[in-house]
Amino acid sequence: MKFQDYYQTLGVARDATPEVIKQAYRKLARKYHPDLSKAPDAEARFKEIGEANEVLKDPEKRAAYDAVGTQQAGRSGDFQPPPGWDAGFEFSGRGDDGATAQDHSDFFEALFGRAARGAGARRTNMRMPGQDHHAKVLIDLEDAYQGAQRSISLRMPALDADGQGVMRERTLTITVPKGIREGQHLRLAGQGGPGLGDGPAGDLFLEIEFNTHRLYRVDGRDVYVDLPLAPWEAALGASVSVPTPDGEVELTIPPGSAAGRKLRLKGKGIPGAAAGDLYVVLAIALPPAGTEAGKRAYEAFKAATDFDPRASMKG
Numbered sequence: 001m002k003f004q005d006y007y008q009t010l011g012v013a014r015d016a017t018p019e020v021i022k023q024a025y026r027k028l029a030r031k032y033h034p035d036l037s038k039a040p041d042a043e044a045r046f047k048e049i050g051e052a053n054e055v056l057k058d059p060e061k062r063a064a065y066d067a068v069g070t071q072q073a074g075r076s077g078d079f080q081p082p083p084g085w086d087a088g089f090e091f092s093g094r095g096d097d098g099a100t101a102q103d104h105s106d107f108f109e110a111l112f113g114r115a116a117r118g119a120g121a122r123r124t125n126m127r128m129p130g131q132d133h134h135a136k137v138l139i140d141l142e143d144a145y146q147g148a149q150r151s152i153s154l155r156m157p158a159l160d161a162d163g164q165g166v167m168r169e170r171t172l173t174i175t176v177p178k179g180i181r182e183g184q185h186l187r188l189a190g191q192g193g194p195g196l197g198d199g200p201a202g203d204l205f206l207e208i209e210f211n212t213h214r215l216y217r218v219d220g221r222d223v224y225v226d227l228p229l230a231p232w233e234a235a236l237g238a239s240v241s242v243p244t245p246d247g248e249v250e251l252t253i254p255p256g257s258a259a260g261r262k263l264r265l266k267g268k269g270i271p272g273a274a275a276g277d278l279y280v281v282l283a284i285a286l287p288p289a290g291t292e293a294g295k296r297a298y299e300a301f302k303a304a305t306d307f308d309p310r311a312s313m314k315g
Contacts, residue, residue: 003079004107006052006065014066018057025053051108061112063157063167068111081110087136087209130193130202138211139176141218144270145245147178152206174206179272181221184208215243221276223269228285229253244268244278251280259284 007014010024031037032045039045055061068081104112137152152174155167174186185205192202210218217224227242237255241248244265251263261282269276289295 001079001106001110004048004052004105006055009048009052010056012056016056021053021056025049025057029053047103048105051104055108055112060157063155065111079107087138128195129199130195132202133192133204134207135204136207136209137174138209139180141210141213141216141223142245143176144180144210145178148176150174150176172204176208179270179275180208181270181272182208182210182218216245218270221270221272221274222279223276224279224281226283227251227280228283229257231284231286234258234282234284242280253282257282 007016010016010021010028012020012024016024028049029046032039032042032049034043034046037046055065133156135154139148139150142148143150150173151171153169153171155169158166158168172188172191174188176186180186185207188204188206190201191204194201215225223245225243227240229238229240232238233240233253234257235255237257238253239250240253242251242265246268249265249268251265253263259282263280263282265278265280267275268278287294287297289298
């Protein structure tokens with residue numbers, strides 16, 4: 001997927017004001033409108049110009065795009081949004097003024113697919129509920145096991161008195177329920193946009209994602225951990241201590257265990273009405289042969305067996 005430089009598409013500087021962006025868009029839209037232009041690529045250019053304008057005219061989308069785009073502009077090669085790039089951004093859930101997913105490039109969808117199709121149409125009566133807001137937050141896996149109270153900071157793009165994009169921040173204390181999974185949403189009633197008149201405030205929906213963990217991988221409610229074993233533990237069997245997000249457990253390693261074998265600890269995954277499992281994936285850790293004693297041990301081991309590690313590769 002190619003990175004789209006929306007500022008270059010409209011021919012404006014990265015610090016261009018909303019008025020400059022509007023003027024550049026109108027000029028290019030007239031030039032490449034398919035009903036007016038004879039250029040062979042007029043329709044494609046018109047769509048590119050419209051997409052760039054949709055992002056840069058919206059303070060929320062523009063600030064989010066700048067957060068990831070500044071580091072990518074001018075680079076070659078495929079672009080993928082960095083993991084968790086949008087964590088902590090609070091989006092108002094505004095609609096995209098009638099545009100459909102088919103109108104957008106893959107790049108746009110990768111960045112704004114959910115945010116751009118937020119909370120739906122705006123109401124026109126004077127007593128209007130506030131818009132629902134949406135944000136992604138990162139928590140630790142251990143919080144899902146035990147539950148927790150956490151303080152989170154959210155950044156919401158807005159315009160200042162001069163029409164320039166700024167980032168407004170607020171801090172909230174949230175309760176993380178035990179057993180929450182990635183992709184689930186926490187609803188904070190009344191923490192969204194303010195209502196008009198005496199309309200109630202909207203809600204804030206927080207999408208949960210886990211921080212990358214140095215030990216564990218998560219798949220739904222199941223959790224995976226790699227367990228290094230000494231060769232003699234794998235060959236002879238052993239009882240070893242295994243870390244889990246809920247504390248250490250003793251695990252019996254069957255004799256003759258091979259690297260890659262999975263041992264299941266039932267119910268030790270993320271808690272819930274149907275708790276997940278924790279899978280221990282065995283790995284063989286080889287002692288170094290950096291000393292004379294270590295080398296002699298390996299030579300003795302070699303002489304004591306006719307083991308061929310590549311026997312399965314032979315016809």
